[in-house]
Each structure stands twice: as C-alpha cells, then as structure tokens.
Amino acid sequence: MKHHATLTACASLLAAGMLAAAAPSVSADPAKYPTHNAAAQQLRQAGITWSSSGRCSDRNVNTCTSFTQINKATIAGVIAFKKASRCAVNITGGTEKGHSPGTYSHWNGYKVDISPNQCADNYITGNFRYAGRRGGDNAKMYKSPAGNVYAREGSHWDILYYNGNR
Known part of the structure; x- marks a missing residue:
C-alpha cells in the first residue's frame, strides 16, 4: 500500500509539473514537410512569396530555394512573423545546400532567409531584443520573445527558429 501511495504522489507532482526534472527527457526529431510543394502550399495560403536566383526548388542545388525537409515549426514561425x-x-x-552547416542549420530545417524591407526591418529592430553580434560574420542579432534569432546579414535576414528546442 505504501508503494501505491508513493506512485500516486509522484503522479500528482508530475501532472502539476513539479517533478519534471526527475523525469527522463525524450527529444524527438521535429516534424518535417517531406516535399517542397507541401511547405510551399502553406506559405502560399499565408501570402508569403519566395524566390531563388536559379528559379528552382531542388534542395541539392545552391542557387535554388527549397523547402524540402523544412521543419513544420519553421514554416509556422515565418507565417506567425x-x-x-x-x-x-x-x-x-530555405533548406538548399550552400548554407553554413550545424545542428540548427538551413539544411536541417531550422532556418529561412527573407528579403529585407523597411516594414520587416522596423518590426524586428523595434519589437525584438538586440542580442549582440554573431561570431564569424558580425551580423547584428535580435531575439524574439519565443527565443528565435533574427540576424541581419548583408543582403537578407537569416532567421533561426529554435522551435522550443533551446
């Protein structure tokens, strides 16, 4: 009976979020859009456009803009923005090759680049916290309340959607 009471108490604490540190953490890979067209449909419905210097969407060509294997949360993030x-x-x-590697990279579906414009520039710099300069390229970084990072590179905004993973 004592064992049952302990389990019941632990279950109550866990449900209340007070025992989360004692529970093992499980990290699942983020949900992905398997094809460019599946993600593009969501963007199109939200009124978001895209362009590429190569006028293509092949993930393996660096002059294309591809959404193949992009995280669903990244698409949701740019739509929310x-x-x-x-x-x-x-x-x-998007996810095409040619960007910097790493866990939270374009290739792994965590990033998009967007064209700068006065509206987006003002929104990012006026609503997000300045977070210093990024090592390597010295880009100014701004952090959203959700923890996403908007870095102003020379010709675009490089946006990293951590999606609650950090």
Whole structure:
C-alpha cells in the first residue's frame, strides 16, 4: 500500500509539473514537410512569396530555394512573423545546400532567409531584443520573445527558429 501511495504522489507532482526534472527527457526529431510543394502550399495560403536566383526548388542545388525537409515549426514561425508584423515576406533561402552547416542549420530545417524591407526591418529592430553580434560574420542579432534569432546579414535576414528546442 505504501508503494501505491508513493506512485500516486509522484503522479500528482508530475501532472502539476513539479517533478519534471526527475523525469527522463525524450527529444524527438521535429516534424518535417517531406516535399517542397507541401511547405510551399502553406506559405502560399499565408501570402508569403519566395524566390531563388536559379528559379528552382531542388534542395541539392545552391542557387535554388527549397523547402524540402523544412521543419513544420519553421514554416509556422515565418507565417506567425508575417501575421504579427503585417509585412510583406519573401523567402530567399530555405533548406538548399550552400548554407553554413550545424545542428540548427538551413539544411536541417531550422532556418529561412527573407528579403529585407523597411516594414520587416522596423518590426524586428523595434519589437525584438538586440542580442549582440554573431561570431564569424558580425551580423547584428535580435531575439524574439519565443527565443528565435533574427540576424541581419548583408543582403537578407537569416532567421533561426529554435522551435522550443533551446
């Protein structure tokens, strides 16, 4: 009976969020859009455009803009940004090769690049916390309340959607 009472108490604490540190953490891979077209459909419905210097969407060609294997939360993040800012959003970089490697990279579905414009620039710099300069390229970084990082590179905004993973 004592064992049952202990289990019941632990279950109550866990349900209340007070025992989370004692529970093992499980990290699942983020949900992905398997194809460019599946993600593009969501963007199109939200009024978000995209462009590529190669006028293509092949993930293996660095002059294309591809959404193949992009995280669903990344697409949701850029849609939320458009809705909140009410700015025109044009994506110029997705999951295609040619970007910097790393866990939270374009290739792994965590990043998009968008064209700068006065509306987006003002929204990011006026609503997000300045977070210093990024090592390597010295880009100014701004952090959203959700923890996402908007870095102003030379020709675009490089946006990293951590999706609650950090």
